[in-house]
Every structure is written in C-alpha cells, then in structure tokens.
Amino acid sequence: MPRSRRSFLKQSVATVAAASVAGCAPDGDGESGAASDGGTRAGATGTRASPLPASTLRAVGEAVLPAELGDDGRERAVAAFERWSDGLEPVAELAHPYLVPETRYSGPDPRPGWAAQLQGLEKECRARFGSEFGEIDVAARRNLLAGPVGQAGTGLGSPSNAGHVAVALMAHFFRSPTATDLCYGRVIAKQQCRGLDGALGEPVHVAGSEGGAP
C-alpha cells in the first residue's frame, strides 16, 4: 500500500531517532512542528496546562497552516505549539551573543496576550456572524485575522516574539524541520541527530513527492 507523505515523514523521523547515540537529543516527535518541543527548564515548576483556548486555536490553525498537512498534520502542529507554549519561560536568560559582555533575557510572557486575542476573535465572531470562530469558513476567518496579523513584518521570526498568536503558530510550524522537509519534498531532518553517514547523499524524497517538490 503506498504510504502518504505524512506517514513517511513520521516513520523516517522515528528511524533517525532510533539510530541516534545515547546523549543525542530526541528532538521532539519531529512531525510536531518545533525543532524541539522544548525540554525541561531547570528550576521550572513543571508543565502548565495550556492557557490558550484549544478550540479557537485549532480554528486559527485551519486558517493559517497549510491545508496540505491534512487534518492530522494540522492537529499535530497545533498540539506541538501548545506543548511549546506550555514550556515557555518568560524572562529567561538567552544564549550570549558572540563577544558581547552583557547578559540578555527573553521578553515578558506573551501567553496572556495570545489567550486574550483568541477570546477576542470569538467575541468579534459572535458579534459579526453570530457563530463561533471555528464555524465560519476559512476565508472569513482570514479576513478577521488579517488586521492583527497584518501588523507583523515580513519575516516569521521566533514565535515567542510574535505579537499575535496566529503569527506565533505559523512561525512555530514553518520554522520546523517538518516544514522544511515538506517544502523541499526531501527528508533533510535538520537539527536532528542523523549520523555522519548519509551527509553526502542527496536527501531522499519524501514519499509521494518524487519528481519534485509537491
């Protein structure tokens, strides 16, 4: 039975992980979105429940993530974003830039703002359409999102710096190894422990995308 691109990706990432030596980072589930779902923060109080309203977030995901991911793929991407968001520590010490003698910290917690944005979407939707955000069609959802998302610049930078939750969700997915592999139609598996063998070969096609990027 031919495998879908998504099941191929899932399996290839699992194979990479199995080939890893002890000490290699597990790199999340690879399919999930982030290069990593984050690890545990020393001194952190543990994983928090996501403060982001789950159904609205998923409805946003349908509007801003690629449809080619399919329902399962989008669900995995949104769930990975939630895990990432749960692990986010505000005002954490950042990696030192090269040859800069000061210490730098990440910004304040973006999640209360993101949660409020999702609640705001629901309110506006009810006011305008008398229904929930997830019940209006994708084009209408994008219309509602266009205003706040339009305030962002061109790039998809670090999700934690995103002013709007939709941009954070997009940045989290599109910067992931999964998105890169989908874009190229090849199993590059960036930043995953892949071993040195195989570096020289052209990355294999993601199943279902032979003959060029899908």
Add this chain to the structure above:
Amino acid sequence: MSRVIESDVCIIGAGITAAMVAERLAERTNASITIIEAGQRTASLAERTNTRARMLAYGENPYPNDHIPDQTGTGNMYRQMVVGGSAMHWGGAIPRYSPEDFRIRSLYGVGCDWPISFDDIEPYYQEAEERIGAAGEQGPEDCDPRSKPYPMPPLPLSYNLARMREWTDSAGIPFWTQPWARNTEPYRGRNVCQRCDTCAVCPTGAKYTPDFAFDQLLAQGRIDLVTRTLVRRLALEPGTDRIAAAEAVNRDAPTEPIEFRAGTFVLAGGHAWSSHLLLLSANSRFPDGLANRTGNVGRYMTGHWYVSGFIDLPMRLYPGIFANNSLLTHRFASPGPLDRYVRHDIRLWESDVGRVPRLRNGDGGLLWGDEVMADWRERTDSGATARIRSYYDVLPDRDSRLTLDGANTNALGDPMPRIDYRPAQASLDLEDHTHNTIFGRFEHLARAAGGSMMSRRTSRLWEHPGGGCRMGDDPATSVVDRWGRTHDHENLFVVGAPTIVSSGCANGTLTFCALSLMAAEEIGNGLGGG
C-alpha cells in the same frame, strides 16, 4: 588570616589553554597542580540534551551559570566565566595560522614579526590537535603545511558542500574542509559526531570542550580544581620579583581570603582577564602593574575583522543538511609576493538566507497556509544561497588597549576591564584596498557559478581577540618571551590569547593552545619534566 593552599604549579583560569597546560604537566611531571576558576561548573554532558532542546525551542542559554553577573567589562569580550571557559560554547573551528602570520614585517613590511616561526610552533599545533581531537583534511601543501596527518579524518562533506566544492574548483580556487574539534571517530572516550548541527552545545560530546580534560585529570587525581574562586591579585615574594601567591576569594565567602602559594604561576585567564589581573596587582615595586615595567601590559589588543556576504547560486541545495560544516581556503593567507598587503581566508557555508518561509510576498501581500508554502517553494526552486566570509588581519596600534575602569567595579570594589581596540594606521590605510580585493574575489566566485552577490557587509568586530601581554624578544616592546614567561617575573607565565602579536586571518584558539603547550614545555623543563 588567609587560608593557604600550596602546590608546585598554580594555574589561574580553567579554560582551554589551562586544560592544555594542565594535561601536559600532569603527563610529563610529578608536579602538584592547582587550577583556580572564578566561575563554576555548568551543564554536564548528560544535561546538554535538555539544554540544547531549550536553546532550539526558546533561544535560552544552554549553559546555566556560565558567567559572573558583576564581573564584566566594557568592549569586545566574552561573557563566559565558567569551568571550560569560552570553549564550552565554541564552534570548534581549528585552523592553524599560516607561516606568513609570524613574519609579516619581514615579508610584507607591515606589522611586527613574532619571536617564533611557524616551524617553531608546528609541533605544538600537532600536539594541540591530538589533545583536542582534530578532524581535518590536508589542503594543498603550499597553503596548508603540516608535518603529520590530522588525528582524525575530516567531517564528511555534505551534499551541499560537495556541490559547492565543484563550483569553487571551477573558479580555480582550492577549498578544503574546515578542520574541526569534532570527532569523526570515537576519540579519547568521546562519541562520534551525529550531525545534529547545534555545535554551540553538543549533546553527544563529539565536540571537544575543556571540561572533559579536567574531569579526566580530576579522576586521575592529577589536579585540584578550585571553583567559584576569583583571584584578585598576585603578590610578590618580599624583596624579589618572584610571585609568591595568588590572593583570591571564594565567591560564597568573600570575607575569607584564600592564598594560593606555588613555585610557578600560570595566568590562563584569556584575552581580557589576564592583563586585567596583572594591572590589578600593582604594588610599590610595580606601580603600573605586574610584568609591566615597560608599560606594555594591556597594549596591542588585537583580533581580526571580516567581510561577508551571501551568494545566489543557480543550483539545487538543501539547507539544513549540515550547516555547521564549511569549506575553507587559506590560498590568500599565503599569497606569495604582494604589491600591496592584503591577506585573508575564505569560508563557505550552506545557507537559507533569502529562502526562508515568510508572511508576505514580494509585493507585501499577506500569505496564509498553502500560500506561504508555495511562495517558499518558488524561492527554493529558483536556486540556493551560500554564505561567504573572510577574516583578514588587522594590525593593532600600541594604544589598542585594556585599562582598569574605575567607573565600573565588581561587588568587591575591584575595577573591571575596559578595552578600547584601535587599529594601526597601516591597517586603516589598507582597509579600502582590503575590502575591494576580497569583494573582488567573492564576485569572481559568484560569477564562476553563474550566480551573483545577494548582499555584502563589512565588520569591525575584533574576532578571536588576543593581545595585552604580547610576546617578543625585546622587553621594551613585549610582556612575555617566546615561552610565555614574563620578562619581569621568572616564575610567572601568561599563556594563549594574550601573548599573540597579531591575530592572523584564521580562528585563533588552536594557536592559543599551541602557544600554551610551548609554555608548558618550558615550565615542565623547570620541573624536571618537559
């Protein structure tokens, strides 16, 4: 009253240069060795899997507690003060300097010659490469001289770099694989590289970091490593110029001083803190600071500048296969006779610049979902990006200087360092010529591929900094001799970065290590070892 700790050799600082000295002395002498480190231990190898994950996900510092909040200077300097020093975070690029670097005055009439030649330092380069575990490819002999093979085969070229090497070959410029402090075979109990591409923090231990050496020496009972202990000054033996003690405080008990007494002192504090400690140690015999009779401590602070850019290539590459490997050429660091001085390396990396997903298309229109993917694919289908960068050497002015900054003190009230780098006039006069020459070579490379420069920039960040205690035969113009022994104090050595004369056009740490091993040989000779 101070607590006293005695040893034959006292090493101040626990960075990579200290690791070199300690390892060699431990192997070749019976000397007792104490290492004092102001910082503490950071993430162990086992913890790096997790800190790596957090760095990738959130940009967090993968080395908790790697610096001392109130111990920080002004100017270009590393933040790290930790067991292992800056080489916990380093990338591990370990090229040698070129033979020309040691003779630029004789060959080109600029800067200063070193008191040593490439041939003098070559065996110590080899030794450093063996201690660190270097994986490298022999380049053409006329621009990559070495007497023995690398200890390990090079990192394999990725598909991307192999395609890029075909391109650079067609441009008639020899490139070879960057030598790295990363294992391509199991080496000294450490793993093989897994190509996970986050070399600032290596979760496998394939990248050399000095903590491995210290752990081994500790397990063998060959060193004492005293952490969280800041040396505040070096004190003289009454009536002589010999160093008697390093006066320190444990940062957890700053009111209880500790005196480290030793026959030989090795200052391995890196490019900033070494000169700083000598200046802090001023006394009535040396009112301007120790080792500073001729006023050269803190002077000739140096480093290299760079020019860089991105090249648009008409080829299909897959950024992400191995971003932390690169191609290198030293062809232009060993250029032969020159009408006008310019020497530099060139490095090439895969890159995704200009080819990452974005929120808006070229016209500024917002993109959603599949549109983002389509826009991204359009730009990756149309070609690839290479990152290109050249380090070029900048000759330091005598007034390129580290001084004590009374306006910035630590919690103990000690003034912190301030570094004001300044290039010699000769370098300023050569700057345009240097940029034009290097950018001309970038253009040549781009054209050879049928590509074009996407962007270019110049930088005056003094990379791989050194100086402040430069070496020389003449005490009037230098602080230490060729072995790192201070001209003024027979039992005080300064090792590594502070002792360089100029910083060439290659990453400096391997040279700092080789210089430290030279010093260790001289110290060992004095201890009946070698």
